[in-house]
Amino acid sequence: MNALLSTRSLRKSYGDLDAVRGVDLDVEAGEIVGLLGANGAGKTTFMRCALGILAPSGGTSLLFGRPPSRLGRARIGYVPQGRGLYPDLTPRENAQFSAAAYGVRAGTDGSALAEGSPVDSYPRRLVRELPLGLQRRVAFDIALPHGPQLLVLDEPTSGVGPLESAELWEVIGRQAAAGIGVLVTTHTMNEAVQCDRLAVMVDGLIAAEGTEADIIAGATVVTVEAADWQAAFDRLVQAGLLVSLAGRGVRVLGAAPEQVLTALDGLPAAIGTAPVTLDERMALLAQ
Numbered sequence: 001m002n003a004l005l006s007t008r009s010l011r012k013s014y015g016d017l018d019a020v021r022g023v024d025l026d027v028e029a030g031e032i033v034g035l036l037g038a039n040g041a042g043k044t045t046f047m048r049c050a051l052g053i054l055a056p057s058g059g060t061s062l063l064f065g066r067p068p069s070r071l072g073r074a075r076i077g078y079v080p081q082g083r084g085l086y087p088d089l090t091p092r093e094n095a096q097f098s099a100a101a102y103g104v105r106a107g108t109d110g111s112a113l114a115e116g117s118p119v120d121s122y123p124r125r126l127v128r129e130l131p132l133g134l135q136r137r138v139a140f141d142i143a144l145p146h147g148p149q150l151l152v153l154d155e156p157t158s159g160v161g162p163l164e165s166a167e168l169w170e171v172i173g174r175q176a177a178a179g180i181g182v183l184v185t186t187h188t189m190n191e192a193v194q195c196d197r198l199a200v201m202v203d204g205l206i207a208a209e210g211t212e213a214d215i216i217a218g219a220t221v222v223t224v225e226a227a228d229w230q231a232a233f234d235r236l237v238q239a240g241l242l243v244s245l246a247g248r249g250v251r252v253l254g255a256a257p258e259q260v261l262t263a264l265d266g267l268p269a270a271i272g273t274a275p276v277t278l279d280e281r282m283a284l285l286a287q
Contacts, residue, residue: 002065003028004150004181005050009059012042012049012204019045021204022059027150032172032182034195038286042204043185044081044154051078051152064149077143081154085139087128094127095142132159140168144175151175153184157191169194189279198278200285207285212278219276219284222260224250226269239263242283254284 003026012020020042027033035043048054050061052068063072078084085094127135140156151172157165169191176182176196186192193212200208200215208215226232229248236243241263242253252260257271276284 003062005061005063005152005183007046007050007059007061010046010049010056010061011058012045012054013057019204020049020056023201023204023206025050025199025206025209027181027183029149029181030176030179031196032176032184032194034192034198035183035185035201036187036192036198036282037185037201038187038282041201043201046201046204047152047154047183047185051076074146075148076150076152077146077148078152079136079139079143079154079156081158085127085135088126090124090126091121091130091138091142094138095145098142099145133161133164136160137164137168140171148180150181151183153182155185155187157186157188165191189277192278200282202286208281216276216278216281219281220273221276221280222252222255222257223272223274224252224260224264224269225272226250226264226267228267232264232267232269235265235267236260236263242287244280244283251280253280254287 005025005027007023007025009022009024010020011018011022023042023046025033025035025046035046037043045054049056050068051063051073052061053073061068063069064075066072086097089097127138130138136156136159140153143151153172156172157168160168165188172182172184173194184195192198197211198209198215199206224232224236229250233243233245233250236250236252239259239262241255241259244251244253251274253276257273260271
């Protein structure tokens with residue numbers, strides 16, 4: 001099967017800063033690929049280079065089997081991190097402008113928009129007057145009417161409430177089920193698990209790729225159960241270990257049980273091991 005988007009050794013440098021360092025990634029029709037990583041990992045720069053919006057410093061990107069071009073980008077729905085809306089227009093005016101840019105007539109009934117779209121719910125309000133969550137939903141909805149074959153979504157739910165986020169992901173799932181490929185960046189683990197495949201980006205590189213099960217396979221944390229869990233936590237932190245809390249249980253990343261016992265310095269505690277969560281695996285990869 002030919003990938004809708006395919007990059008090989010894609011690089012982008014700004015002087016001495018290597019923002020993207022040789023990324024290979026494919027997005028197929030009908031799959032949701034989640035691009036995970038901390039702020040500054042290179043996710044947005046990679047997306048822009050992959051689409052030809054930003055000139056890469058090296059490597060290749062193919063959009064529908066060809067180098068990125070205006071014609072190729074006409075077949076995608078792109079929602080940038082900054083939403084890409086005109087703040088002094090209404091949502092409907094933004095939709096009409098976007099539709100015209102893609103050569104699509106935007107009907108006044110909103111029939112070409114996603115079910116439940118807020119585009120026509122605020123006919124007299126300018127985009128800049130809407131809450132951030134509604135702005136993001138408008139940006140997403142107006143990326144759909146021209147019938148894109150690929151959706152590229154950069155943090156589409158940032159600043160959006162849980163209900164609105166769930167509704168948006170329901171639309172994303174419907175688009176993928178209809179055969180549209182989706183590349184989406186997210187920081188949220190309950191969104192990441194809705195992706196068919198994940199790519200974890202660290203310092204401009206893909207550090208791990210696959211399903212959630214693939215990425216966490218074989219990795220463990222040391223668990224610490226102590227009556228004085230606060231003292232246990234403090235001693236482990238003071239020893240320079242990477243520590244998190246799960247209720248009153250302490251979890252230590254990237255350390256052997258012997259290291260944990262040494263750091264506890266005689267404090268009574270039960271030591272064990274457990275599989276890592278996706279969040280914890282990302283923290284380990286970023287070390």
